[in-house]
Amino acid sequence: MAQTTHPPGTGGHAASGDGSNRRDFLYLATGAVGVVGAASAAWPFISSMNPAADTLALASIDVDLAPVAEGQAITVTWRGKPVFVRHRNAKEIEQAKTVNLGELRDPVADEARVKKPEWLIVVGICTHLGCVPLGQKVTDPRGDFEGWFCPCHGSHYDTAGRIRKGPAPANLVVPTYAFTSDTKIRLG
């Protein structure tokens, strides 16, 4: 402890020419270790807020499409979110296919958004601020492009679930799914 009683400025090695000395280095090194330690200690706390194992272990769900007639749509819950399944008619498919991609905000061809043209499957959450758009029922407002209309802030989606008008930045998300048979899909 006697070493620490040096008058200020004479501790450790003599100051080198550029004004920094061993003590400055030790301060910085100690500080850096402290920051790393604090960040390591904070990590478990922050990580605990992310989805837990049981939340992540969400089973895939199977959906039977057979009862959904042409022009109808159903909503299924997957990962706590609504998923829209729409059985498109020929006119809707035609509308989705003939759009000039250049005029889309989030340009994706209709073919890239469906596995079978008559079945459009999208997550029913507006990409603006997360509302559920209207348009699943025939009596719902479907917006200017006959897909979906989000009443919260006025986003219009077309028959391929693509954003056409309003504040949303992106198309409705296409979830991971596969056809397990001609009329059955597995989500997730």
Added chain:
Amino acid sequence: MAQAQASKFKNPVVNWIDSRLPIFTMLDHEYNHYPMPRNVNYLWAFGAIAGIMLVIMIATGLFLAMQYSSHTSLAFDSVERIMRDVNYGWLLRYVHANGASMFFIAVYIHMFRGLYYGSYKAPREILWILGVIIFLVMMGTAFMGYVLPWGQMSFWGATVITNLFSAFPIVGDPIVTLLWGGFSVDNPTLNRFFALHFLLPFVLLGLVILHTAALHVCGSNNPLGIDAKGPQDTVPFNPYVTLKDGFAVVMFLIVFAFFVFFMPNYLGHPDNYIPANPLVTPAHIVPEWYFLPFYAILRAIPDKLGGVIAMFGSIALLLALPWLDTSKVRSCKFRPIYRQFFWILAIDALVLGYAGAMPAEGSWLLIARIGTFYYFFHFLVLLPVLGKLERPLPLPNSISEAVLKGAHAKSMEKA
């Protein structure tokens, strides 16, 4: 060194404590002899009123928390149980729910008073910044509290507000997942919001103590905006201001009680008495009234990220206010041009609030856009420029001169 400090209190117990922990000296100094400008008006009572509201909110909140269950399957019913079965549960909940609105009313009046009389100017910058931080923490606390009853507005309000963070590129989606603790607003979200809603009021209490400490360093501003120069300009806090504030608090509590007992649901939204349903969005998602001007700004910008930045920016620029206003004159009393723009800003805030409650279409969208433009124009252009161009009216030499001259003139008129 290890000797008790000298203390002046006559009561030996008080004296004994005070010489070891000078808390009585501090209280005596800060709340008894503390000099207040003699000309402060009733607008200066709203700081005390806001403080009382915080205490009421913590007290009612603590007892509500004893009856509430923060699980998605129980939350709504536990709130209904508080309303129907718990002794005076209806009173605690209505005081708490309306108390949030009254707290915001008090704070908004407090803030506009600060704006009008230039209370944010040197040397009170840190005082003002602490106030803005208090406002931000209050908004977060109020938002999370509104989620707890787990009604439709709770759920969809939480969904919309947490989704605001998804606007930021790259980090946005991980942040939203982190906030939710899942893939949508769900039980983990409700649980953490309850925990934070319990914690943040105590953070607020700490911030309020800092805010008061900063206030007591340079003293209160006053309607003339000039510094108190000596004892002739001030009165002791007790009894003058304690009584005046006390009277204002009672008047304010009468209004508060009117809402609690006669129109307890007027400021709420009926949709929040429908249990949360993740598959059905209400036709109009409207936040609580105290968020409406900011909600209008969010919706006024036709771009998601832009809207979010404008909304956060509208609050963040208040932090820079002491440096945006270039005028050395504090009080609007002596700023004939700025005074008019102050009232335009106040009206603008009300218009934005109204537009925020309306659907974002047609003329309401246009009005919200004009209002948003003026809000930013006021702070970012008018304030810096006016301070340079405006010729302020002559300031009085001292508070006592201005105050006593008026009194003298009046007594002359009577005579």
